[in-house]
Amino acid sequence: MERLANSVILSWGWKRALLAFVAGAIGALALPPLNVFAAMFVAFTLLVWLIDGAAGSPESGFFGRILPAFGIGWLFGFGYFVAGLWWLASPLLADPQFKWAVPLAVAGLPAFLAIFYGLAVALARLLWPDGIGRVAMLAVSFAVLEWLRSFVLTGFPWNAIGYTAMPIPIMMQPVRLIGVEGMTLLAVFVFAMPALLGTGKGARIGVTLAALLLAADFGYGYWAMQRFAARPGKSxxxxxxxxxxxxxxxxxxxxxxxxxxxxxxxxxxxxxxxxxxxxxxxxxxxxxxxxxxxxxxxxxxxxxxxxxxxxxxxxxxxxxxxxxxxxxxxxxxxxxxxxxxxxxxxxxxxxxxxxxxxxxxxxxxxxxxxxxxxxxxxxxxxxxxxxxxxxxxxxxxxxxxxxxxxxxxxxxxxxxxxxxxxxxxxxxxxxxxxxxxxxxxxxxxxxxxxxxxxxxxxxxxxxxxxxxxxxxxxxxxxxxxxxxxxxxxxxxVSSLNNSARGTNFWLLTVLIFLIAAFSRVSFIFR
The missing domain is CATH 3.60.110.10 (Carbon-nitrogen hydrolase)
Incomplete structure (x- = not known):
């Protein structure tokens, strides 16, 4: 794992760009109808390592320092959305007068949506601590940018990362408490944890925490499935x-x-x-x-x-x-x-x-x-x-x-x-x-x-x-x-309203951000 991580971190040029695009495309395998849940672990592990090697020159100014990270995030998002949304060509091909718009649907819309992921990675790179902290910062950044994607320019939250963490009903139940944005937050936090195995820092606590979150997801899911099971009633x-x-x-x-x-x-x-x-x-x-x-x-x-x-x-x-x-x-x-x-x-x-x-x-x-x-x-x-x-x-x-x-x-x-x-x-x-x-x-x-x-x-x-x-x-x-x-x-059934789910999401976001901030001053999370 360390040798693989180092080769990704030190990759350069077109190979690095291709790797970022392929990582995003691999992540799209977790979308329906394939639902290859494990694909997201591969995608975000590669993304963390690519961000590790995306440091800009200190002399290049603010934008120069974050541009390499933005580029990696944009390429990751472009691969994810092209692989996940290529089918948008179908309605355009149904009418000959709109065939000209196929490239805009297959590449133009993914290119635009990828900007959100580019900004997420750039934001994460601004505070990129060691160990589990950088995974926490990446999760916060993706959650915030996915939240923005849900309403900016009327919104298009299709295939948000959180959906890939809910392939079956038992894994969907926490969405009742924290919404899809909250599921995105926890999903990225868990999906990116294997990256720590390749860099060594914080690996033990990170993998343990990811395993506990997965167990909690299934545990709460089992309880909620039983509680909210469809039962005959007067209505x-x-x-x-x-x-x-x-x-x-x-x-x-x-x-x-x-x-x-x-x-x-x-x-x-x-x-x-x-x-x-x-x-x-x-x-x-x-x-x-x-x-x-x-x-x-x-x-x-x-x-x-x-x-x-x-x-x-x-x-x-x-x-x-x-x-x-x-x-x-x-x-x-x-x-x-x-x-x-x-x-x-x-x-x-x-x-x-x-x-x-x-x-x-x-x-x-x-x-x-x-x-x-x-x-x-x-x-x-x-x-x-x-x-x-x-x-x-x-x-x-x-x-x-x-x-x-x-x-x-x-x-x-x-x-x-x-x-x-x-x-x-x-x-x-x-x-x-x-x-x-x-x-x-x-x-x-x-x-x-x-x-x-x-x-x-x-x-x-x-x-x-x-x-x-x-x-x-x-x-x-x-x-x-x-x-x-x-x-x-x-x-x-009993369920939280939108404002309550939103409050829970932001509280959870602040908590995970504090892990990222705290990891800069504490050896526990390094």
Whole structure:
């Protein structure tokens, strides 16, 4: 280990740059669907050794001293995000007019996201003590920069390092207490500890502490899994998830749109096991392939579909006339229909996908000929605030449309009134790539973090009922057209609110920072 560490620390030039890129790419193996948890130990061990050798010249000024560390962190992040997000080319390749943007998605976005990791490494290098202290400083820096990545420029926390530390439900449970940023903090702290074996300083206490944290993760996870296990209750409900697998090339004509609607109705009518009709039927994001209010006969067909005491929740596009002289507004929405086919509740998407659903700096970019990928002219408008979906009978669900499920910090206090989360998504854009698996995993973690079961309906998969402890009660495999029938309890469990999780995260961050600071003056951590 010492010989390997020295060769990495003393590496130079293109070999050093390639090693940093490869280390990040190795880390991406820990992401779904591979979930090679051990890959992160390799990635961060190499990163620590590379930072050890990234000292700038004292005479080169402040920026000159931190630039080598920033470069290592940026290359590490670039490798991680290219290997983890290459599938972003899939939605662009679906339409020939956007093929030019493939390099921007595959390399441009990772290059931008890698800046956060470059800054994290540069920040860590400013205070780079010996032994366990430098691992602690690296963990703090990554946690803070991942926290910034979750909201800067509307945020894109996809594939945060913390997710790689939660491949299975038993390892997800601490997220309930400290959030994904807190999991990132502890994950980097543990993942980087093997680096101490190569440099000798603080190895014994560091590896022992990492082992204790892993044991605590599994121990708390086992306890929480038992406590928050899905159990039958008074609020039990039977749900049917409809997974139609409607292709991107469908829905361009009135005939094809009618065929899609027919398919949704046919799947919804399939006989259930045991003969019991589901209480709730759920269609995915934008499942209804036309503006519903402009096709009144569709309401009649929905009324024919639904029996007494049955409810339908469906994703759709909602149109709103803004007034004379103003362009029409479109919203990515969810409707609740009662057994008579009437809309009794609705919610619009709040957090839109940049370039996919709306155009940032629209005027400037359109002058360059760059338009939104969204099918509708001008894209979508965003709701001002989230609105709970109210079912007949009074039970409420917290709607998360598409990738809103990866922003748990934006889920407001209204979630305390919800019996479950409901995630409607159309992951057909991802194709048969890791994107759909990554999206599902992050939604699964959100259910655990919020302490609420999740009803997830995806056009092409992965549709599932997820318990509040992260266990999958039932689900459908990707690209399988059909339905998922399940019965479970709409019951929330005790969970901390966002402010409490945030407080715990910052307290833990300060504690680990103190380890880094204390290691400069104490031989214990060296």
């Amino acid at each position: 039990e409900i039977s749900v049917r998830l409809v997974q139609p697998v409607t292709g991107l090339d469908e829905g361009d004509t009135d005939e094809s749109r009618n065929a899609i609607f027919d398919k949704l109705l046919t799947l919804s009518k399939l006989p259930a096991e045991g003969g019991k009709k589901p209480d709730l039927i759920v269609w995915p994001e934008t499942a209804i392939p036309f503006i519903l209010t402009e096709k009144q006969e569709a309401f009649t067909r929905l009324a024919d579909l639904l029996h007494d005491n049955q409810t339908l929740i469906a994703g759709t596009v909602r149109a709103e006339d803004a007034g004379p002289g103003s362009p029409r507004r479109y919203y990515n929405s969810a409707y609740v229909f009662d057994s008579e086919g009437q809309i009794v509740s609705a919610a619009d998407k709040v957090h839109l996908v940049p370039f996919g659903e709306y155009m940032p700096f629209a005027g400037l970019l359109r002058s360059w000929g760059i338009d939104t990928i969204a099918a509708l002219p001008g894209g979508y408008s965003a709701a001002v605030s989230p609105n709970l979906l109210t079912l007949p009978g009074g039970r409420q669900l917290y709607p998360l449309i598409c990738y809103e499920a990866i922003f748990p910090d934006e889920i407001g206090p209204a979630s305390a009134r919800a019996s479950a989360l409901i995630n409607l998504t159309n992951d057909i854009w991802f194709g048969r790539t890791p994107g759909a698996y990554q999206h599902f995993h992050q939604a699964q973690v959100t259910a655990v973090e919020l302490g609420l079961p999740m009803i997830r309906s995806a056009n092409s998969g992965i549709s599932a009922i997820i318990a509040a402890n992260g266990q999958i009660i039932s689900g459908a495999t990707i690209y399988t057209s059909g339905v998922v029938d399940s019965t479970f309890a709409l019951k929330s």
